[in-house]
Amino acid sequence: MVNPTDFPEPTFVSVNGVELEVFEAGRQNVGNPVVLCHGWPEHAFSWRHQVPALVAAGYHVIAPNQRGYGNSSRPTEVTEYDIEHLSGDLVALLDHYGYEDATFIGHDWGAMVVWGLTLLHPDRVNKVINLSVPYLDRGDKPWVEFIEDVVGSDSYFVHFNRQPGVADAVFEDNTFRFLRNLYRKNEPSAEPQPGMAFINLARAEAPRGEPLMSDDELAVFVSAFETSGFTASINWYRNVDRNWHLLADVDPIIHQPALMIYGDRDVVAKSENLAAFVPDVEVVTLDCGHWIQQERPEETNQAILKWLEQQSA
Template sequence: MFNPVDFPEPTLVSVNGVELEVFEAGRRNSGEPIVLCHGWPEHAFSWRHQMRALAAAGHHVIVPNQRGYGNSSRPAEVTDYDIEHLSGDLIALLDHYGYQDATFVGHDWGAFVVWGLTLLHPSRVNKVINLSVPYFERGEKPWTEVMEATLGGDFYFVHFNRQPGVADAVFEDNTFRFLRNMYRKNVPFAEPQPGMALINLARAETPLGEPLMSDSELAVFVSAFESSGFTASINWYRNLDRNWRLLADVDPIIRQPALMIYGDRDVVQRSENLADFVPLVEVVSLDCGHWIQQEKPEETNQLILTWLERQGAAHGH
């Protein structure tokens, strides 16, 4: 059982016009840097099971609370959470530590950021490992429009964009219940109910499935969101179409070696044509839901470490 007191103390690092709360394991400049990027509604703490294992394998492990989360800055402008700012924070973090490039690992929104970061700053990323969220092909129409047309106005991405502030307020009124109901495993399949699913989840009396983590672990997330609120993190969603525009002129191909880890029971859709955009990708899946690295920590660590070792061997390190 993981004890939250085992988690490293953070440092506040000034980068790119904000302060990021950063947790580290392993020694600086002693091994390959690896940056772990959390998703929504998460926290650097979601990587607690990976940090020690990666540090033991010789990595300098850098785990920021990205802007909008934990004790990191929460700028007021919605556009301060676009892919340019989010990836700029991570590049500035590499500069802060004096690294030319690093391996980036992302889960959920963190994966979306890592894909975008790799397109915008290819020379700063040497390998990509993403969990749950595959590369989003940039089609003819902005992503929110496509989602609205195919999934409807109650789909949470669309709702966050079309009804700003509505969901944020419900989550803030029900922070504990929302996060307790969200972080579950072995959730039985249920027919979708009318309304906005996450608002329904935040108000549900009884959670489905089994808890993903202990009460003391859950408390870390709950106290972080009780102090930060949800608006800053939801602002990431409110830049989806802006990101679609910002990525218009970049080469859409990811040329770095990449590992894509899916959860077999994750509700996030897999990519049909991942290798077209990420030719050097290796795809694996674990028997779990969405919270891959927390639900299957040992297996996730094993996959990542074995893959990294193979990459190193292939390049003669």
């Protein structure tokens, strides 16, 4: 467990028309940047186990709360959370620190942003490390429609788009319960229930499995979402089809060396054609669920640092 007071103090950086809350460490390692991109519904604090390990290995670590999260700006327009804006924030962050390019590490939605950033701004990314969410090829149908066809309208991806505001309100009424019930590990398998799974989770009296983090760690996430609410972060999902259109004309191949880390009990499906789109990829699978870097911090750090070392050899 990590004491929240040990996490770097934030600074506020103006980029791309917004202000980002950025947690920076290892300034003595300037010239060797790694940017950490959190997922949903998370916070830069989700990288608390990785920051000291990366600094000790000689990296300048930059971990923003991306737009919509924590104390970063929360624009009101839904379209201001599309992949052009999200990747533009990261490019502007590199400019702010004086870097041409960096290694980007993403988890969950952060991984989707890193994949998109690498397609849209390939010259700004030198290496890619993504956790949980593999590269998603465009296919023939916009993604929300595709997901609806495959898993139905109760999928949270579909629900967030088709019923805007409904889930946000439930999460905001049950912030502590939702996050406590969500951040679990070693959950026993159960029959799927009718309805939208995350709404059910936010209303469930008792959590399942074991807690992923200490009460003090959980309080960081709860406090952040009590301040920000959930709408801004859910707006990322409301741009999934827009992103599908925005990526229509870019080269779909990731040319950078990449490391893909899966949890073998993660609900997110592994890619069956990853190497077709990410030819220079190495895949590591850890014995864990979705919250990979928090559930298996040592193994995650080991996989990341070993791979980075091989790349620089």
